[in-house]
Amino acid sequence: MTTPLHVGFIPLVDAAALIVAVDKGFAKAEGLDVNLVREVSWSNVRDKLNIGLFDAAHLLAPVAIASSLGLGHVKVPIVAPFNLGINGNAITVSAALHTAILREIDGDRFDPMATARALARVVAARRKSGAEPLTFAMTFPFSTHNYQLRFWMAAGGVDPDEDVRLVVLPPPFMVESLESGHVDGFCVGAPWNSIAVDHGVGHILHFVADILVHAAEKVLAIRQGWAEKNPDTVARLVRAASRAADFIEQPGNRGEAARILAQPDRIGVDAEVIQRTLDGRLKISPDGTFRENSRYLLVGREAAGRPDPAQAAWLYSQMVRWTQARFSPDALRAAMAVFRPELYDAALSKGADVAANRPIGAFDGPAFNPDDIAGYLAAFKIPRRRV
């Protein structure tokens, strides 16, 4: 007797553990008959999860938190028993902006503080000459991409709400918008940065791993009520995703994983482009320059699958920092309760291993402490006004 499940996903490389769990038979081995449904927008994924058309979904971690807090939309409590990806995003800029930043840079071009300060000088020069402000795109208001872009540029003195324009753009539109000049840069997940580089229109300026050492990206999201009623199914789904993640992280399996992900009804881009992301070896400029970072995207390594409530607290602190949420201790607790390490531990029969979770680690600001969010946010100069 198998359990039928409907699971939504967006065609991105960090849906890998879910897709491989289904297509490589790990879900079936757990007695699950999963129908993976490819979606075109995060709004669709969220709404279909909320109203029960999906039993589970590949979801932006901040959307799971926003939905649980009722921010920007109806309040539907979500739990995340498995973390589908750590890191995995990049900031890509147009050739013109890349040249301008490198002209202004004082320091190493892979040092995010050096590039952010260079960006601040570019922004100041544009303002002086009366040019339009630069436009940066990200994928969703409640997205890691939004917070990572803001975190980076604010560190250099660029106010993301005053000095540049930040716009939401669906990932499939990003490359053409960069080419047409509608945007000057963007932060997005794989494979879109690589596609912009291959297309000759973008330069990957930063891997997110440059900005944050260990950042929760997408989660396996489940409605809290459904998870409580179906604990066994949740455990089986977590095991299937975890086995798939372990499979993907074996270097010898990456080629096969990339071929599975490349299928037209999955991610639908060349396996070679997908494998670059899994390997952490990315072409960063159209001239063929490659850059390696084994921590570009973590699918199962370094306890990536285990949800860490401190990550949820950090994402919530960014919602507060950028005035999407007003700080309250209750909301903080609710945000942290979205990430459920105990469900992960129970599913995999592991003891609670708090030490397994890595600190977030950022190139700017003090170490993050969930118990003192006000103190943490006070250390940042931008934005000056705080609610």
Next chain:
Amino acid sequence: MTAEQPPKAEQSPKIVIVDESPIRAAILEEGLREAGYSSVVRISEMQSLLARIYALDPDIIVIDLENPSRDILEQMFQVSRAVRRPIAMFVDQSDAASIQASVDAGVSAYIVDGLKKERIKPILDLCVSRFNAFAKLQDELDRTKSALEERKVIDRAKGILMKLKGLTEEEAYVLMRSTAMREKKKIGEIAQSILTASELLK
């Protein structure tokens, strides 16, 4: 303002249709106009979508669920200097049936805060029925198209058999039909294998 004009609240709400399918958008607009909604604007170009919506200042935005630009609209909920007034999505959790109907039809709507529910319901119902009508039309069109395609394949396969085996048109057709029955396949599939085989043996 003259006495003949209805009070502002009773005026036809301004409706914007965001849809990359011009035919479906036209069907929907026609339906809305027939129902007496006179202020309807269609947007099919997704570039600068938000700027256009702010400029039009609609009361209701209708968007198809297959449109990735739904995420762009989510930006309207953000408190920022660009926003002129709050807009809420029509997800009233008490009305599960109409949410289900709109998701099944593939349409979603965003409503300006404060617009009365009884004014929204008939508009949303109309969108759902027009979207369903379009899907049915599309389905029929697809079926007709594939029937036509199959016809072409059968004709070409017939030609090959006539030439290779010296058969009449009728004999060629009978041969394909009996093979199809014996192999429990559609005649179109048999015709396709003849085409594939003749391609390979060229």
